[in-house]
Amino acid sequence: MISPRVGTPRQLAAFVCTVAALAAVPLGWFGAQTVRPDCVVAISGLADSNGHARPDADGRAWTETELVDRAYQQAVEQGRCEPPRARWEQWLD
Template sequence: MTLAVLILAWYATRTVHSDCIGGIVRLTDGSGRTLPDAGGRVRSAEELADLAYRQAVESGHCDPPRARWKHWLD
């Protein structure tokens, strides 16, 4: 029983992102290779999605990440 309570507490306190839909744009060359950004860095799709989410949070369009149990109260 104690193990079940510990697992539930661990699960409930994990940080999760809010349900927020956004878009990302990734430019590629004719061969399908991703082109670098203005700083010369090539970003993966995951990095672009994280960047888009952070920008949406900073602009107020999405809720910031928070503990899972707080989502249960909504």
């Protein structure tokens, strides 16, 4: 019986390099994403009986996400939290 040939060492090396390059692209994209370090912030907001946000004195109704973002930004400005950074920088810690 004749065994099937896998390929030459050069073809195998080319295949391995191609697979490694294709794996590096999503890993690089994932590592380049901006993330927030762990930081605890407190928020408060008013809602009506249906759970809809009530407007503030300026007439703007803030969503919970906006309140969290605003509280986090204030904490960064006051030095209580670290600013956002690339995910790969956290891997080095």
